[in-house]
Amino acid sequence: MPTSWIAPGSVERLVLTGDGGDEALAGYERFPATLLADHMRLPAQRGTGAMARQLPRSASYHRLRRCLARFVGELSLRSLIGTSRGSSPSAEDRGRACSRRS
């Protein structure tokens, strides 16, 4: 939605976006949050995702509450996908094509 709003305002025909930088170089705060949870060997908690959603979200991107909500949310994520300390997949599993969402 924001992209579609600003697009008509461009006087250039070609614009550059920063998409990909956060994924290539770990630009999201959720990465340190997950690493910290993993480092502390915090028990993965099923259901903390719901708890995280109940925490009041701050409008600001950097507020502590928001970071806390992220951190608690990550614990839930770990309960679902396991962690780096989990089992390592077999070569066969690794080669298996992952089905798309559709």
Place this chain on the structure above:
Amino acid sequence: MLTPELTQDASASAFASYACEFERAGDVGLLHRLLSLNLLRYLQDDLLVKTDRMPMANSLEARSPFADTVLLEDLGALPPWMKATPLGLKRVLPSALRYRLPRRILHRRKHEFGVSAGRWFGGELRGPFEERVLDPGARTRETLQRGAAGALLDQHLSSRVDPGPRLWSLFVLQMWLRQLERPPTPGLPPHADVAIAERNPS
């Protein structure tokens, strides 16, 4: 919020796809597994799709130099500790460009690029939401638990918790389902007549 059948289906299929991608990344450490998952799902299936389509809809071409495959391969070869540690992000890019960019750009905080859609549902979109999504004949009824949409709106209006993005998703889902019901007008691409009608309400 979804019906039990849909919830089951969503956790089985959608989540399995994420878990599979996470596993397939192999023994590269937690951070690189997460980055791989983000590249293949969030960036490729979500962000890049939107930043391609929305400019294109406005006769504008957007390119994403950070998504260059050669660059991605090179950055993927950097050790994980150069990107993030349990104590925080490492900000490789500002460090690398320290002598090339002005200070005010180097030290600018990361900024969200979003809209506070949630606010609208307490104001100008409240009526349209109630009219469409809470209507007894709403198509979203088939996908949602009974009363879930109304409860979400009440929660939004009464508390500090902001379910704005979910309200927006419901609103768009309802309009999309309704569009699908209408027969296409000859000579126009499918659903273009609806888009035109929505843009120019008579």
